[in-house]
Amino acid sequence: MVRFHPDRRTGREHDGWGVLTVAGSSGRVDTGRARLFARHGALAESIRWFGGPGQNPGPWEIPLEQFRTRVAALRRECDRVLVAGTSFGAEAALLTGAHTAGVDAVVAFAPSDVVWAGVRPDGTQTSHWTRAGHPLPFVPFVPWTPPDDPPSYRRLYELSRSADPEAVAAAAIPVERIRALIVVAGRDDRVWPSATHAEAIADRRRRHGLPTTVVLDPGAGHRAVLPGEPRVTAGARMARGGSEAADRRLGAAAWDQIRRLMTGAPEPEQ
Template identity: 60%
Template sequence: MPGRSRTSIDRADSSDAFPEVACGTAVLLLAGSSGRVETERAELLARHGARVRAIRWFGGIGQRPAPHEVPIEMFIDQLDLLRLEADRVAIFGTSFGAEAALVTASLHPVDATIAVAPSSVVWAGIADENWSSHWTHRGAPLPAVTFDPTWSPSTEPPEYRSLYESSLARDPEGAAAAAIHAEDIAGVVVLVAGGDDRVWPSDRFAAEIAERRRVHGREATVVTHPAAGHRMVLPSESVAVGGVTMARGGSPSADAALGALAWPQIVHALGLRA
């Protein structure tokens, strides 16, 4: 019996949500380092007309054990399947999932990209004590920013924002090589970031992505709230819990305020029924 493809998704690692009245958009929904399947957000988008598939993209059956050399073809294959069911396809990710969404959209056509707490570069990840890129494409690891080995946390739980900032500063050439080619993303791009993000500087990253697109004659919508942290909360969503222990910044009210600001832009980008 042939082995499972590295790009296939087991049913246990996905959740499908279907609208009562379709708006014509299918969405691939990606969580971040929590590894969760975003079922609540999928159901929210479906209530407003989207056909949604939320997937686990690492740590699942037949998948990479960590965000480390995950094949971008996994996301491309899912988008191609969703395109069979809808007029438009979109990819919607948060944190590491936003990094995946932006990289995927830069390599494969989509109609809309929603990136919450995004990164403007590809980062390194570790598995089996080996460091490499978060992502591969056509079997090769993508250029990635490696971490500052001299950094150590100064808070408990740790705030990692300064780790990402110092890692970028110590190797500007490596950071430039690892930049996500946001100018190659077709369709609508919405970037959502909290000004109090303590995980990584997503507000800075969102601005860099938007500027890169502007220089190349493309637009991006940036939604920010100065007091919000790493996790956005959309209207009617529960506050997320769990995941890797770290300081994320923000507060439930500020994160919900960011979600309220972002929601109209998400509705527009995805063509949802408001």
């Protein structure tokens, strides 16, 4: 785990924003993004969520409680708490926001509106996440072989989703329980159809009379790059889509909305 303190604190017992950042399928500590939030006044943390001591070696049956525990720790020191996650980490962020009273806002980069399968080393499928020791309902994957190299997995998610509408309904994340929500996605995402997921999230919240800030870019891929962040190039070998220029453009647009949320600035007139 890493924790970064902001440059400016008032000295009050509860002060400003606390931010928990959650990386994607690497499960890594998202040091760069946590540091960025701290530079802009937040008490910011990030944790390794799998692959560490006492954790599953891969992203399956990960307890949501490990995120909820960090939210509670931030809440003891901060007025408000935001959870920001990317990809699989966006699933975690959305679920944490939906099931944790102490979360005031969620930012979901390359999100999913449903819980997806986690695949064990023996090939069996289970949920990505557990709550109170029980696996959450999930959408299973259909048999599929990538036709391209490096592989793009977007079609796998599209086929799996269309194959089992009942599983999709059962695995839907209850995003209507989240107080404030920003979803960020590139339409050229080759990992999964995150722009479609983002729009489904907004539609679900709209049916409950709730607003959602949706930030999309037609040319961006799976990884938005926020201002001041390096472009991440490590990770599993796969097609992610986008370009550095488009991914940075998406990140800049997302950061504008994040700063508005965190400073309480009004939306600009259209």
